[in-house]
Amino acid sequence: MASVGLPFVLAVLAAALMPPSAVAQLRTDYYATKCPKLETIIRSSVKQSMAQSPISGPATLRLFFHDCAVRGCDASILIVNSNGDDERRNADNQSLKPEGFQTIMNAKAAVDSDPQCKYQVSCADILALAAREAVYQSGGPNYPVELGRFDGRLSTRNSVVLPHANFNLDQLNSYFAGLGFTQTEMIALSGGHTIGASDCPFFQYRIGTDPTMDPAFAAQLNSTCNANPTTGFAFFDDTVVGFDNSYFRKLQVGRGVLGSDQVLYTDTRSRATVNNYATNQGAFFADFVMAMTKLGRVGVKTAATGEIRRDCRFPN
Ligand code: HEM
Numbered sequence: 001m002a003s004v005g006l007p008f009v010l011a012v013l014a015a016a017l018m019p020p021s022a023v024a025q026l027r028t029d030y031y032a033t034k035c036p037k038l039e040t041i042i043r044s045s046v047k048q049s050m051a052q053s054p055i056s057g058p059a060t061l062r063l064f065f066h067d068c069a070v071r072g073c074d075a076s077i078l079i080v081n082s083n084g085d086d087e088r089r090n091a092d093n094q095s096l097k098p099e100g101f102q103t104i105m106n107a108k109a110a111v112d113s114d115p116q117c118k119y120q121v122s123c124a125d126i127l128a129l130a131a132r133e134a135v136y137q138s139g140g141p142n143y144p145v146e147l148g149r150f151d152g153r154l155s156t157r158n159s160v161v162l163p164h165a166n167f168n169l170d171q172l173n174s175y176f177a178g179l180g181f182t183q184t185e186m187i188a189l190s191g192g193h194t195i196g197a198s199d200c201p202f203f204q205y206r207i208g209t210d211p212t213m214d215p216a217f218a219a220q221l222n223s224t225c226n227a228n229p230t231t232g233f234a235f236f237d238d239t240v241v242g243f244d245n246s247y248f249r250k251l252q253v254g255r256g257v258l259g260s261d262q263v264l265y266t267d268t269r270s271r272a273t274v275n276n277y278a279t280n281q282g283a284f285f286a287d288f289v290m291a292m293t294k295l296g297r298v299g300v301k302t303a304a305t306g307e308i309r310r311d312c313r314f315p316n
């Protein structure tokens with residue numbers, strides 16, 4: 001037992017405790033008769049949201065991760081509790097951009113405006129489909145999304161445990177192993193940082209102190225954050241809203257924004273995977289799709305443990 005890490009033990013326990021039906025119920029054609037136009041409706045709604053704001057895509061993808069990582073993919077991140085005790089109000093979720101929540105609200109309204117679909121589709125599934133759209137409509141892979149999740153009824157501030165921008169490789173591996181992911185899958189998922197941006201407080205401490213940061217890049221970030229210490233931000237890569245492998249090429253030249261990004265290249269144990277994704281976009285896309293599908297299976301609720309929420313913000 002001494003040689004086996006705690007996250008591994010927890011992952012095995014979680015897998016053993018999860019009823020087999022929780023995963024088995026997920027199917028790509030789950031809504032084929034309940035809401036046959038579901039994917040078209042969400043595709044067009046997310047397209048509109050992304051046209052309204054370039055933040056919508058990145059914010060929606062991040063929202064999906066923050067939902068699945070806490071209590072599983074059950075849309076608990078969307079719940080607004082009247083006593084103020086909910087996941088969204090945890091400090092680690094304060095930087096989630098409102099555009100992500102709005103994208104899901106818009107998609108839910110579009111789904112419910114089809115009489116056949118009204119109150120048939122879970123908020124958790126809408127979030128999973130919207131995250132795929134954020135990827136695909138940014139130029140990334142178009143992959144089949146497993147569906148059939150039910151929405152959770154609980155959301156509390158203290159249940160939120162998320163990775164931090166200053167994590168080293170061991171901390172990242174241990175966090176993601178707790179959700180059932182390998183190091184390679186963790187690196188593929190980190191590739192989600194190919195779209196969007198980070199606010200200065202998440203990386204400012206590295207400027208001038210982290211020797212792995214390219215000096216010209218450090219100067220650039222420094223002037224951005226000095227000019228606007230509270231509202232300054234940096235895009236993760238040069239193709240801001242383009243889903244591609246340029247995030248990994250930036251890591252190779254010391255231009256990763258977060259410490260948790262750059263360490264994937266700096267640490268020699270994960271460098272080969274970064275190099276592979278940096279030179280082979282197809283490999284990144286294939287692994288990202290696999291890891292996103294796996295992320296979508298985390299802690300899925302069933303009809304017995306969840307519900308189809310009528311308003312994504314409030315349990316029925
Ligand atoms: C590996 C551990 C991770 C850490 C430490 C981390 C941390 C962060 C931080 C600090 C930000 C900046 C937030 C802000 O300033 O508003 C961010 C943004 C983002 N994250 Fe992560 N993240 C991680 C994994 C992921 C994963 C697995 C995904 C999805 C697959 C993801 C998707 C995103 C996206 C798309 C953004 C941009 C959001 C926007 O522009 O509004 N992240 N992340």
